[in-house]
Amino acid sequence: CGFHLREAKPLSPTLSRVQIEASDPFSTVPLALARALRERGAAVGPGAGASVLKITRDEAVTEPLTIGGQARVQEYRVILRITFELRDADGKVLLDSTTIERQRDYRFDETQALGASSEDERVRDELRREQIYALLRALEAVR
Amino acid sequence: ADTCFGALCQSCVAPLFTPNQTLINEGRDTADTHIEADRYQLGKDGQYSANGNVVMQRADQEVKSESATYQTEPPKAAFPAPLSYQDQRMLATAQSGTWSADDGTLLNQVLFQMRDGRGNGRAETASLAGPKSALTRATFTSCDPAHPAWSLAAQKIEIDSDKQVGRAENVRLQLGKVPIFYWPRMSFPTDAQRKTGFLYPQLGSANDSGFDLIVPYYLNLAPNYDATLKPRYIQERGLMLAAETRYLGEASLTEFEFSWLDHDRKADDRRTSFDFRHQQRFGANWFLNADIRDVSDDRYFEDFGDSLSSVATSLLPSSAYLTGRAPSWTFSVGGDRQEVTDPRLPLNVEPYRRLPRATFDYLTPNLSGPQFQLESELVRFSKDGVDGGNRLDLTPAVIWPLERSYGFLRPKLGYRYTAYELDRDIDSSPTRGMPIASLDSGLIFEREANWFGADGTQTLEPRVYALYVPYENQDNLPLFDTQAFTFGWGSLFRDNAFTGADRQIDAKQVTAALTTRYLDDAGLERFRFSLGQIRYLDPPRIALPGTPLRDEPGSAYVADLELNWTKDWTLAATHQYDPAVSATELSSVYVQRHFWDRGVVNVGYRYRRDLFEQVDVSTAIPIKDNWLLIARVNQSLRDDELLEGLAGFEYSTCCIAVRILGRRYVRNIEGDLNNGIYVELEFKGLGSLGRRAEDFLRRAILGYR
Amino acid sequence: GQSTDRELPMSLKSDTSNGNLEEGRVTLAGNVEITQGSLIIRANSGEILQVDGRFDRANFDGTPVTIEQDIDGQGKLHAEAKRVEYQVEKEVITLIGGVKIDRPRGSMRGERIVYNLATGDMDAGNSGSRVELIIQPKPKTKTN
Numbered sequence A: 001c002g003f004h005l006r007e008a009k010p011l012s013p014t015l016s017r018v019q020i021e022a023s024d025p026f027s028t029v030p031l032a033l034a035r036a037l038r039e040r041g042a043a044v045g046p047g048a049g050a051s052v053l054k055i056t057r058d059e060a061v062t063e064p065l066t067i068g069g070q071a072r073v074q075e076y077r078v079i080l081r082i083t084f085e086l087r088d089a090d091g092k093v094l095l096d097s098t099t100i101e102r103q104r105d106y107r108f109d110e111t112q113a114l115g116a117s118s119e120d121e122r123v124r125d126e127l128r129r130e131q132i133y134a135l136l137r138a139l140e141a142v143r
Numbered sequence B: 001a002d003t004c005f006g007a008l009c010q011s012c013v014a015p016l017f018t019p020n021q022t023l024i025n026e027g028r029d030t031a032d033t034h035i036e037a038d039r040y041q042l043g044k045d046g047q048y049s050a051n052g053n054v055v056m057q058r059a060d061q062e063v064k065s066e067s068a069t070y071q072t073e074p075p076k077a078a079f080p081a082p083l084s085y086q087d088q089r090m091l092a093t094a095q096s097g098t099w100s101a102d103d104g105t106l107l108n109q110v111l112f113q114m115r116d117g118r119g120n121g122r123a124e125t126a127s128l129a130g131p132k133s134a135l136t137r138a139t140f141t142s143c144d145p146a147h148p149a150w151s152l153a154a155q156k157i158e159i160d161s162d163k164q165v166g167r168a169e170n171v172r173l174q175l176g177k178v179p180i181f182y183w184p185r186m187s188f189p190t191d192a193q194r195k196t197g198f199l200y201p202q203l204g205s206a207n208d209s210g211f212d213l214i215v216p217y218y219l220n221l222a223p224n225y226d227a228t229l230k231p232r233y234i235q236e237r238g239l240m241l242a243a244e245t246r247y248l249g250e251a252s253l254t255e256f257e258f259s260w261l262d263h264d265r266k267a268d269d270r271r272t273s274f275d276f277r278h279q280q281r282f283g284a285n286w287f288l289n290a291d292i293r294d295v296s297d298d299r300y301f302e303d304f305g306d307s308l309s310s311v312a313t314s315l316l317p318s319s320a321y322l323t324g325r326a327p328s329w330t331f332s333v334g335g336d337r338q339e340v341t342d343p344r345l346p347l348n349v350e351p352y353r354r355l356p357r358a359t360f361d362y363l364t365p366n367l368s369g370p371q372f373q374l375e376s377e378l379v380r381f382s383k384d385g386v387d388g389g390n391r392l393d394l395t396p397a398v399i400w401p402l403e404r405s406y407g408f409l410r411p412k413l414g415y416r417y418t419a420y421e422l423d424r425d426i427d428s429s430p431t432r433g434m435p436i437a438s439l440d441s442g443l444i445f446e447r448e449a450n451w452f453g454a455d456g457t458q459t460l461e462p463r464v465y466a467l468y469v470p471y472e473n474q475d476n477l478p479l480f481d482t483q484a485f486t487f488g489w490g491s492l493f494r495d496n497a498f499t500g501a502d503r504q505i506d507a508k509q510v511t512a513a514l515t516t517r518y519l520d521d522a523g524l525e526r527f528r529f530s531l532g533q534i535r536y537l538d539p540p541r542i543a544l545p546g547t548p549l550r551d552e553p554g555s556a557y558v559a560d561l562e563l564n565w566t567k568d569w570t571l572a573a574t575h576q577y578d579p580a581v582s583a584t585e586l587s588s589v590y591v592q593r594h595f596w597d598r599g600v601v602n603v604g605y606r607y608r609r610d611l612f613e614q615v616d617v618s619t620a621i622p623i624k625d626n627w628l629l630i631a632r633v634n635q636s637l638r639d640d641e642l643l644e645g646l647a648g649f650e651y652s653t654c655c656i657a658v659r660i661l662g663r664r665y666v667r668n669i670e671g672d673l674n675n676g677i678y679v680e681l682e683f684k685g686l687g688s689l690g691r692r693a694e695d696f697l698r699r700a701i702l703g704y705r
Numbered sequence C: 001g002q003s004t005d006r007e008l009p010m011s012l013k014s015d016t017s018n019g020n021l022e023e024g025r026v027t028l029a030g031n032v033e034i035t036q037g038s039l040i041i042r043a044n045s046g047e048i049l050q051v052d053g054r055f056d057r058a059n060f061d062g063t064p065v066t067i068e069q070d071i072d073g074q075g076k077l078h079a080e081a082k083r084v085e086y087q088v089e090k091e092v093i094t095l096i097g098g099v100k101i102d103r104p105r106g107s108m109r110g111e112r113i114v115y116n117l118a119t120g121d122m123d124a125g126n127s128g129s130r131v132e133l134i135i136q137p138k139p140k141t142k143t144n
Helices: A029-039 A116-140 B300-304 B489-493 B693-700
Strands: A017-022 A051-067 A073-087 A093-107 B033-037 B039-042 B047-058 B061-071 B076-079 B083-086 B090-100 B104-114 B120-129 B132-141 B150-160 B165-175 B178-189 B202-206 B210-214 B217-222 B225-229 B232-234 B238-248 B252-264 B269-282 B286-295 B315-325 B329-340 B353-363 B371-383 B386-399 B402-404 B407-422 B431-443 B445-451 B454-469 B507-520 B525-538 B557-563 B569-578 B583-595 B599-608 B612-623 B627-636 B641-652 B656-666 B673-683 B687-690 C010-013 C016-018 C025-036 C039-051 C054-070 C076-087 C092-103 C106-116 C121-123 C131-135
Touching: A017 A029, A029 A051, A029 A116, A051 A093, A051 A116, A073 A116, A073 B599, A093 A116, A116 B329, A116 B489, B033 B061, B039 C131, B047 C131, B061 B090, B083 B104, B090 B120, B104 B132, B120 B150, B132 B165, B269 B300, B286 B329, B454 B489, B489 B507, B489 B525, B489 B557, B612 B641, B641 B673, C025 C054
Parallel strands: A017 A051, B202 B687
Antiparallel strands: A051 A073, A073 A093, B033 B047, B033 C131, B039 B047, B039 C121, B047 B061, B061 B076, B061 B083, B076 B090, B083 B090, B090 B104, B104 B120, B120 B132, B132 B150, B150 B165, B165 B178, B202 B210, B202 B673, B210 B232, B217 B225, B225 B238, B232 B238, B238 B252, B252 B269, B269 B286, B286 B315, B315 B329, B329 B353, B353 B371, B371 B386, B386 B407, B402 B407, B407 B431, B431 B454, B445 B454, B454 B507, B507 B525, B525 B557, B557 B569, B569 B583, B583 B599, B599 B612, B612 B627, B627 B641, B641 B656, B656 B673, B673 B687, C010 C025, C016 C025, C025 C039, C039 C054, C054 C076, C076 C092, C092 C106, C106 C121, C106 C131
């Protein structure tokens, strides 16, 4: 049915060196993205001919998803939203402003809320990994 | 929302005249003054009178008129005839005016427009000196000056363009011609970007608190420090003092909110709340993030929260952590706690305080070959009236990830060691240790595909995750911060079924999962369907007290589907079927459709077995170009009860927005419903008056713009 | 100064000249220099015309023609133009081509400036071009 193992697609030469500019200095994305880019052979950091990956928005929000009959939260939803754009060394836009959003919900019962904050932390880590994977797929598509 | 903020935009307010873009914006006192005219008249006393479309320019200032006289000592120009004036901050036309090198420009019968933002208006006189302009008997609005929907009429308005703040004296706020508010003195931001909360009273009413009025007063204390005082009068409770301050440091942001109701008539008690937030960076790797919150009693949010989600807050989190990050390690130290704010909750349900709590994660930075990994946590748990304790949890591990374009193999062999020092006197330092072995593997198949009318690729990604953890009895271990994870897609690939470290699942299991995605030519995921299940070779024997062991050979099936057809269509669905009870565990479908630029419809259905079954339909329908019909129904099918109903409209032009909403929502644990009428007048560019409907709308109707 | 110069005698100097005042026309060529009190006009060539024995008109051409004069107690005036036409009776000086008139606190620029000495009027003589006044800032003016 036409499926074949995915061939290696090397990053486009314009991404041989990538400088990551993050809007939120506290975000975990730059470090994780730098590691993933290095694994694919790209150099990361300022330098001659470096194309610039600018992260203009990087949000992680936990908000009530379902509220029950007694006005109590029964489910929380974690939404991770990242918006980025990519320009080459002389400023030409390689990737227009793109948003990658991942969300997942978890049950919440205030009578057993011991582990709520650690579940929230774990879900954010997992969503962040999926987000980085999706971002890389977008970078691999840049020719 | 309208995109008319920022630079002068034609759609909203036509510029008085087309400004000359060639002027240079600085050095007024060192620049030459040029006066061009058709004819000149040289007076004896060194006076020039120019006639015939006179143009005077100096750096960023330009005046055009029919005639002008210029005297050299002291340098002063007079414009007896109607003129147009322009500088880097303002455009104006006036009946006459004078200019002098030393004390600025004075214009009479003025029509003016700010060049950044859309503030404009009229004035009897306008005296412009650098960034400061003082207007007398002036009106200020962001609407079209010909027929302003609203305007501020004041005896005196002073605008500081650098600080982007206006100050006015005996001011009337007029809706059309009708004055609706009066202030002896007030200040207001002249640009919309600076969200400084609300400058005008917020009014609303609800059957549980009666008339509810907030009268904010904005204090612009310094470019990086401002405060908003928000005294709030609630008919059935009394006068509550509230304030928000914000301080922007060089590498820090500090925000402090508090509210203080000395005597709440209805609750016959003092009601207070505060929220202290502080973020600070130290160099490139270290930063402090603190959010300390407190309320006086557990019904505070019920009585004073203005949105359903704030009313439904049952646990109020506070935390403060110093975190350091580097390519190969992450370290954090601090603490957190959760305060019960739900009257129905017995106090023993309050989660343990984790203070101090330190975590340290390490991963060797090499990009290929085996890597050493360490995850560790040291915590002191404490809770009033209950034995607390310290817990150390270490998981050193060796991982050897093999990543290829066509798949991956991630073996991991670790040893989890957990030790306690408990306050209880018997068996006060139990320990637990066991190896954890896991193998995550997957292949990625691809083929060209043409969906949505464009070329792209479809992937087929089988994934197998094997986990082995020997059993060790853990009944003697306390339960500090451990609970079962909500079962879902993530659970299929986790090496523990519990949050926290008090329980480590024993496992001899293999997860089988399949994902197929469609990526468009830009590599963005437009469709994803995943299906997976855990097969237990031996059913797990570790369970939380009171939960039965599961002897079913397989976990619930998990299916996830997400489709982003175009940027206007989104469909997301999840489903979990549990063969153990041969019933659906979780089922949810959500469809969102954007249309006509600002229109949106959301339809959602959510079901969790024995918990809830709800439908949530919300919409914002644009009618003609200024009107927006808004409606939402959140209905519980299980209890056949309305959770939240809302209907209303928004009329919005480029300078004013009127929102009127009727709302009915569950207010408290007894399930009583609260009816609320919300009226909001938003003067675009100046802040809004009325209950903060827009913000709450954005939460109530996902995608409301 | 400007107001008294007209009563003073005028002297003309140039490399060559022909014709004579009695016939009513004198042409001068080469380093022409006319002085009358504080007024000094220098040009490459000039012609002076008399009517009924009285000094009627004078025209000068130069690259450029320069005029200097003391303004009563307010410093010196310095003017330049490619061509200067002086109509004595009407007391009108017309400056044409790259005109610059520098006075102590302001200088004028234009392609054609017609300057009426009696009324002080100055215009572009409907040539469609404009007259520009340029004022340097005082050394230590306050910023505004």
